[in-house]
Amino acid sequence: MLLNIKDLHVSIKGKEILKGFNLGVNKGEVHAIMGPNGTGKSTLAAAITGREGYDITSGGIEYKGKIINDLEADERANMGIFLSFQYPVEIPGVSMTNFIRTAVNAQREYKGLKPMPASEFLKKMEEKKNLVEIHSKLTKRSVNEGFSGGEKKKNEIFQMAMLEPSLAILDETDSGLDIDALKVVAKGVNSLRSEENGFVVITHYQRLLDYIVPDFVHVMYDGRIVKSGGKGLALELEEKGYDWIKEQFDN
Amino acid sequence: MPKKTENILQENLLEYYRDNKSVLSSGLLDSVKNIKEKAFSFLTNSKLPGNKDEKWRNTDLGSIYSQKFTLGCQAEKYDKSIDEIFVCEVHGFESLKFSMLNGWFYSPGNKKIKIFENGLVVGSMMEAQKQFPEIFEKYFNSVIEENQHGLIAANTLLANDGLFVYVPDNLIVDDSIQLIKMLNREENLFVNSRNLIILGKNSKLSFLHCDDSINHSPGFLNTVTEIVVCENAHLHLNKLQNLNDSTSMVNSTFINQYGSSNITVNVITYNGGLIRNELNVNMLGQGSHADLNGIYLMDKSQHIDNQVFVNHAVPNCSSSELFKGVLDNRSSGVFNGYIFVGRDAQNTSAFQQNNNILMSSDAKIDTQPFLEIYADDVKCSHGATVGQLDTEALFYMKQRGIGDSDARLLLMFAFTAEVTSKINIEALRLSIEDMIKKRLRGELSICDKCVLHCSVPDMPLEFDIDLSKI
Ligand SMILES: Nc1ncnc2c1ncn2[C@@H]1O[C@H](COP(=O)(O)OP(=O)(O)OP(=O)(O)O)[C@@H](O)[C@H]1O
Ligand SMILES: [Mg+2]
Numbered sequence: 001m002l003l004n005i006k007d008l009h010v011s012i013k014g015k016e017i018l019k020g021f022n023l024g025v026n027k028g029e030v031h032a033i034m035g036p037n038g039t040g041k042s043t044l045a046a047a048i049t050g051r052e053g054y055d056i057t058s059g060g061i062e063y064k065g066k067i068i069n070d071l072e073a074d075e076r077a078n079m080g081i082f083l084s085f086q087y088p089v090e091i092p093g094v095s096m097t098n099f100i101r102t103a104v105n106a107q108r109e110y111k112g113l114k115p116m117p118a119s120e121f122l123k124k125m126e127e128k129k130n131l132v133e134i135h136s137k138l139t140k141r142s143v144n145e146g147f148s149g150g151e152k153k154k155n156e157i158f159q160m161a162m163l164e165p166s167l168a169i170l171d172e173t174d175s176g177l178d179i180d181a182l183k184v185v186a187k188g189v190n191s192l193r194s195e196e197n198g199f200v201v202i203t204h205y206q207r208l209l210d211y212i213v214p215d216f217v218h219v220m221y222d223g224r225i226v227k228s229g230g231k232g233l234a235l236e237l238e239e240k241g242y243d244w245i246k247e248q249f250d251n
Numbered sequence: 252m253p254k255k256t257e258n259i260l261q262e263n264l265l266e267y268y269r270d271n272k273s274v275l276s277s278g279l280l281d282s283v284k285n286i287k288e289k290a291f292s293f294l295t296n297s298k299l300p301g302n303k304d305e306k307w308r309n310t311d312l313g314s315i316y317s318q319k320f321t322l323g324c325q326a327e328k329y330d331k332s333i334d335e336i337f338v339c340e341v342h343g344f345e346s347l348k349f350s351m352l353n354g355w356f357y358s359p360g361n362k363k364i365k366i367f368e369n370g371l372v373v374g375s376m377m378e379a380q381k382q383f384p385e386i387f388e389k390y391f392n393s394v395i396e397e398n399q400h401g402l403i404a405a406n407t408l409l410a411n412d413g414l415f416v417y418v419p420d421n422l423i424v425d426d427s428i429q430l431i432k433m434l435n436r437e438e439n440l441f442v443n444s445r446n447l448i449i450l451g452k453n454s455k456l457s458f459l460h461c462d463d464s465i466n467h468s469p470g471f472l473n474t475v476t477e478i479v480v481c482e483n484a485h486l487h488l489n490k491l492q493n494l495n496d497s498t499s500m501v502n503s504t505f506i507n508q509y510g511s512s513n514i515t516v517n518v519i520t521y522n523g524g525l526i527r528n529e530l531n532v533n534m535l536g537q538g539s540h541a542d543l544n545g546i547y548l549m550d551k552s553q554h555i556d557n558q559v560f561v562n563h564a565v566p567n568c569s570s571s572e573l574f575k576g577v578l579d580n581r582s583s584g585v586f587n588g589y590i591f592v593g594r595d596a597q598n599t600s601a602f603q604q605n606n607n608i609l610m611s612s613d614a615k616i617d618t619q620p621f622l623e624i625y626a627d628d629v630k631c632s633h634g635a636t637v638g639q640l641d642t643e644a645l646f647y648m649k650q651r652g653i654g655d656s657d658a659r660l661l662l663m664f665a666f667t668a669e670v671t672s673k674i675n676i677e678a679l680r681l682s683i684e685d686m687i688k689k690r691l692r693g694e695l696s697i698c699d700k701c702v703l704h705c706s707v708p709d710m711p712l713e714f715d716i717d718l719s720k721i
Binding site for chain 2: 049050051052072073074077078082083085088089090091092093094098099100102103106107110142143159163
């Protein structure tokens with residue numbers, strides 16, 4: 001199993017947000033996670049990627065057969081875990097190109113590889129930029145600085161394409177995207193889909209799942225998964241909202 | 252508690268002047284002798300600045316005043332070229348290089364002044380006084396205001412030499428002029444040097460002023476630079492300061508700007524035990540602009556003090572200040588931005604910003620704007636921030652696989668980029684940025700022998716080639 005989360009409890013500043021979360025992702029699978037605002041979807045992403053301040057009080061995150069609870073964020077990234085941020089961060093003064101090149105080479109170093117030769121890097125960048133249809137001038141700017149909402153999201157997928165992770169977590173990558181951008185993002189994700197990789201796609205809208213077809217859909221509520229199903233579940237949620245689930249669960 | 256120190260320096264300075272007066276004033280113009288006499292009486296009647304003075308509250312020179320210095324040292328004969336003594340860190344940047352060693356103009360064959368075909372004059376202050384007495388007399392000590400502090404008086408009194416630059420009207424100087432100032436003595440030198448730079452009407456000059464240590468000996472540099480920027484002239488001045496941890500420097504720059512002139516000053520402090528930069532700009536002609544920027548990267552127990560004074564004396568001028576600093580360990584800093592807008596200076600715009608990153612809880616910065624405004628049609632803004640590195644950005648970078656120390660370095664470097672982006676000579680900017688990276692990685696020459704950490708030096712960081720331009 002690529003990712004195996006068992007009975008995960010996570011607190012932020014002493015407040016429990018994830019309350020016994022379970023999820024298993026095999027290689028080659030796409031899991032969608034849906035659920036009302038504030039139920040802990042981004043918290044889950046933060047816990048998997050090793051963000052500081054998200055305390056795992058019990059349970060475990062196993063990735064590629066290793067418990068990663070205590071690993072630093074950069075080590076988890078180097079092991080192939082990628083997060084497309086719900087709110088990508090602006091880093092004034094750090095050019096996109098230097099940033100992504102530093103990241104690519106950090107990951108190569110972790111694998112014991114030499115830095116990528118400049119020509120190869122540039123070629124790869126050209127290719128991936130075309131894939132996600134981002135404008136050349138964006139990669140000359142500082143990371144995310146002054147990017148539009150849609151550009152930021154595309155930039156996340158661009159970085160994913162450059163880093164070729166084993167496990168990609170997309171946290172609302174579709175929100176704020178117009179329909180063309182949505183298709184581009186989906187194209188980027190689908191091009192990376194393979195027998196070797198797994199995806200966790202967090203979204204509020206069924207629409208994205210028309211383009212990135214999931215193997216499983218989970219509904220998260222109050223810090224855990226309360227319902228799982230196939231892609232039909234997303235359609236049902238779109239139609240009926242979350243009240244029926246909340247009712248079921250609250251009782 | 253710092254132990255009580257005794258000010259022996261002031262008496263030593265006065266005594267040295269009294270004892271060596273005849274030597275010190277030989278070959279001087281009468282007007283210069285007069286100016287020195289006035290400085291002598293100023294220094295006799297007032298104390299060297301100390302932390303009882305409002306403007307020196309947070310910069311304590313007490314430990315310097317209690318030291319015994321070698322006050323006069325003879326000029327060394329030119330038997331080694333500058334390149335042999337000192338390897339300039341500013342690579343790939345072509346400039347006309349001039350150097351000063353231990354306070355004396357240092358040049359091949361003792362050639363003290365160079366007069367270029369186009370009329371540009373660059374050379375020793377001593378010699379300029381002889382060869383260009385009229386120009387010298389007209390401008391020397393004319394930019395400094397009255398009632399300056401004792402260290403400036405000491406400089407006027409004791410400075411033997413310095414660099415003289417005269418750019419005639421309408422001359423655009425294509426190459427940058429670079430002044431490399433070095434100390435190479437083992438003893439504790441007190442060096443006063445005095446520079447005078449004159450830009451004629453419609454002229455243009457790029458000047459690079461480097462203060463470097465080439466050994467680990469202590470010293471005190473007391474430098475005064477007077478600059479006159481005539482109508483419609485453009486000055487681009489970069490100051491690079493890379494001194495060892497036992498050297499102190501008080502570097503006072505006075506600039507008079509006349510109508511429609513334009514200046515950019517970037518003060519980059521890489522290293523130094525104690526550095527105080529006083530930058531005084533007088534805007535005396537309408538339609539002028541001053542862009543004043545700085546970067547300081549301090550650690551260990553280093554101290555940096557930037558005092559910026561902009562005097563908007565006339566209408567329709569603008570000034571902009573951006574100073575950014577990173578302070579680590581127990582280092583401390585002061586930023587004092589004083590903007591004065593006179594009653595007649597309508598339609599003034601003055602902007603000031605000072606941003607600081609404290610890397611440790613023991614590092615300190617004291618930042619203060621001081622605005623004094625008497626005109627009513629004025630756009631003024633000022634701001635100061637003191638913070639840590641952005642943790643959101645750090646996590647974002649680490650999530651991409653970049654290790655903690657590299658992520659921090661990238662962020663610190665990025666923090667300074669806003670200032671370096673204002674350096675309009677590409678090769679120089681790249682070179683200065685490169686030195687900043689090295690400094691942040693702890694690899695800059697003067698600090699590489701140091702056991703105290705600046706940063707992790709053997710961490711490979713992949714921004715050696717700037718791909719962003721491809
Ligand atoms: N840094 C924090 N400090 C305090 N509370 C937090 C913090 N981060 C998240 N929370 C709280 O944890 C809960 C879960 O937040 P989370 O962001 O994981 O929700 P989400 O499911 O991603 O919501 P959305 O759909 O709106 O993105 C919320 O109640 C939120 O207020
Ligand atoms: Mg969220």
